[in-house]
Amino acid sequence: MKALLVLLTFLCVSASLRDAAAAPAHNPNIVFLLADDLGYGDLGCYGHPYARTPNLDQLAKDGTRFTQFYATGMTCCPARTGLMTSRFPATYPTYPANGGFAERVTITELLNKAGYRTGHFGKWHIGPDQKPGTYGIDVIGDQSRDERGKKKAEDLRGRDAPIYDQAIRFIEESKGQPFYVNVWGHISHNPVDPNDELVQRWNALDVDESKFPAPMREKFETVRKAGGDVNDTMRRYLADVESLDAAVGQLLKRLDELGLRENTIVIFNSDQGADMSKAGLGGVRDNQMGFNGAHRGGKHTNLEGGLRVPWIVRWPGHVPAGRVDEQSVISAVDYLPTLCALTGVEINAADFEGEDVSATWLGQATHTRTKPLLWKTSSPGGQAVIREGQWKLFHPIRKNGGEFELYDIATDPAEAHNLVAEQPEVLARLKTRLEAWVATLPKEYLKTDDKED
Numbered sequence: 303m304k305a306l307l308v309l310l311t312f313l314c315v316s317a318s319l320r321d322a323a324a325a326p327a328h329n330p331n332i333v334f335l336l337a338d339d340l341g342y343g344d345l346g347c348y349g350h351p352y353a354r355t356p357n358l359d360q361l362a363k364d365g366t367r368f369t370q371f372y373a374t375g376m377t378c379c380p381a382r383t384g385l386m387t388s389r390f391p392a393t394y395p396t397y398p399a400n401g402g403f404a405e406r407v408t409i410t411e412l413l414n415k416a417g418y419r420t421g422h423f424g425k426w427h428i429g430p431d432q433k434p435g436t437y438g439i440d441v442i443g444d445q446s447r448d449e450r451g452k453k454k455a456e457d458l459r460g461r462d463a464p465i466y467d468q469a470i471r472f473i474e475e476s477k478g479q480p481f482y483v484n485v486w487g488h489i490s491h492n493p494v495d496p497n498d499e500l501v502q503r504w505n506a507l508d509v510d511e512s513k514f515p516a517p518m519r520e521k522f523e524t525v526r527k528a529g530g531d532v533n534d535t536m537r538r539y540l541a542d543v544e545s546l547d548a549a550v551g552q553l554l555k556r557l558d559e560l561g562l563r564e565n566t567i568v569i570f571n572s573d574q575g576a577d578m579s580k581a582g583l584g585g586v587r588d589n590q591m592g593f594n595g596a597h598r599g600g601k602h603t604n605l606e607g608g609l610r611v612p613w614i615v616r617w618p619g620h621v622p623a624g625r626v627d628e629q630s631v632i633s634a635v636d637y638l639p640t641l642c643a644l645t646g647v648e649i650n651a652a653d654f655e656g657e658d659v660s661a662t663w664l665g666q667a668t669h670t671r672t673k674p675l676l677w678k679t680s681s682p683g684g685q686a687v688i689r690e691g692q693w694k695l696f697h698p699i700r701k702n703g704g705e706f707e708l709y710d711i712a713t714d715p716a717e718a719h720n721l722v723a724e725q726p727e728v729l730a731r732l733k734t735r736l737e738a739w740v741a742t743l744p745k746e747y748l749k750t751d752d753k754e755d
Contacts, residue, residue: 329480330617331566332413332641333473333557335550336385336484338378338425338491341576342610343595344543350593351513352536354544357551358614361570365616366625366665372633372675372689373574376601376608378491380680381573381634382428386410386437388638388654392678392686395744402429403437407653409638411438413482416647421472424465424486439484443468458497460545462487470556477560480645485553489546492580494589496541503544504537515596515716517578517607524582535581539591564618567644571634572611577601598717604677604687604696605717615663622665630662630669631689676739680747688736693725695732699740706733 342348345355347362374384379399380391386408391398410420415438423443426432434442443465457463469485476483509532511519522532550570557563576592578600592600599605613632615621635656642649643660651658655673662669674690683700692712698704708729709717722729 329417329565329646330620330644331473331476331480331562332418332482332645333469333553333566333568334482334484335553335568335570336382336424336486337546337570337572337612338486338488339574339576339590339592339601340490340543340546340572340612341592341594341600342572342597342607342612343593344490344572344576345612347614348612349595351510352507353540355547357547357554358570361550361554361568361616362614364618364623365568365614365621366623366627366663368613368615368630368632369626369628370631371571371611371613372609372631373572373611374634375677376574376604378425378573379427382486384634384656385571385637386428388635388656390635390655390676390678392676392680392684392743393655394680395746396748397680398429399427400430401748402431408437409641410482410484412638412642412647412649413645414438414440416645417480418645419476419479419481421469421476421481421483422486423469423472423484424462425488426486441472443472456497458499460489460496460500460542460549462489462546462549466549466553470553473553473556473562474560477562487546487549489542490539490576490590490592492577492590493586494539494542494591495586496538496545500541500545501538504541507533507537507540509533509536514593517596517598517600518593521578521581521591525588528582528584528588530582530584530588535588536591538589542589567615567617567621567641569616570612570614575600575606575608575611578607596716604685606711606715609677610715617663621663625665627662627668630659631671631675632659632662632669633675635675674735676736678740678743682745682747686736686740688732688739690732690735693728693732695729695736697733697736697740708732 343350345358346353347359373381375381375391383391383398387403387406414420420439421441422439465487469483511522525532575594577590580587580590594600594607597606599607601608636659639654639656639658640660643658659669661667674688676688678686686697686699688695692710694709694711696707706722708721
């Protein structure tokens with residue numbers, strides 16, 4: 303009998319230890335790496351035929367790569383708004399780049415109140431008060447570049463290297479307590495103008511245009527017609543992206559050296575897709591060779607090329623390594639509630655528009671949304687878009703302002719076949735739901751003189 307009790311006690315203790323090991327820790331560090339205008343297909347692990355991104359590719363191998371992740375806006379500030387507040391940007395009557403997030407709580411504020419040391423380095427573009435304490439951020443880095451990433455001081459390693467240097471120092475100073483850090487670079491936003499030393503590494507590249515789908519080949523043709531050199535512009539773009547990858551590598555290496563790898567969630571994302579409209583305008587604009595994969599459109603559009611972006615999550619022992627999730631439809635608006643779930647920060651889910659997708663990050667389930675994803679430009683008559691299940695509907699809002707467009711994204715991610723005529727019931731259902739949401743939005747928006755995109 304005594305032996306049986308010992309055995310049962312051993313089994314119970316073993317099960318408890320096993321469950322504890324499987325359960326997420328409540329104080330993981332969080333490093334959020336955000337690129338600017340980097341296209342869905344701009345990394346090797348997302349299918350670029352030429353990109354040299356070994357560090358980000360390894361990050362994907364060590365974690366999980368998602369293929370249906372959506373930004374909350376087709377330009378920089380709206381995309382950041384969803385990430386920071388779990389609110390759709392059109393719900394703000396004042397453009398957040400000018401007015402900030404008002405009374406709405408941010409992920410940095412929530413984590414800071416929970417005992418996290420918080421930092422932000424690089425691009426801001428989320429309000430007028432870029433100073434320590436704003437949004438619960440303890441440390442805000444020096445701007446080695448202006449908001450558009452124009453050179454203030456040349457760094458031969460690449461234009462985002464100084465931002466990553468500052469973030470690494472923050473991490474070194476934060477060891478011993480949980481920390482959260484935004485590392486928001488400028489690559490690959492205009493101007494793409496890497497130094498000659500970086501470009502020389504690409505001198506042998508001769509672009510085989512057949513390796514790219516139609517949207518990219520159209521960009522090449524635009525550059526050629528304007529007198530540009532496709533090989534030169536692609537070399538410069540890829541040199542810029544390679545320098546970002548090198549900076550990421552330095553940060554990841556330092557995490558390992560500090561013994562922080564196992565207890566740190568590292569996330570990589572781009573704020574929206576690559577701009578497909580500027581190449582061919584001459585000068586450094588021609589270097590905007592961002593690649594959105596097979597998706598149509600890009601930055602400044604609500605097409606898949608503008609909204610579908612890379613999303614990689616690594617957390618050793620928690621997030622499955624080498625996994626590719628092609629089914630879960632997740633969004634930047636889910637970022638805040640998901641991190642709160644993983645760190646044990648209690649929130650009222652009804653206060654936020656995103657969903658907790660932590661089980662999906664942890665590989666425990668494929669996420670099926672209970673709420674649709676919604677987009678709208680910040681003007682009363684601006685286009686509105688909904689993604690619900692496999693369907694995506696574009697609503698022109700204004701009378702005579704355009705046509706309805708309905709796509710089955712599951713079978714047509716290139717948005718090539720408008721199914722409005724074939725799917726009247728789906729059109730009616732999504733149109734009603736989208737118009738109901740639009741009716742709750744501000745009737746007027748404060749105009750902004752913000753020129754940053």
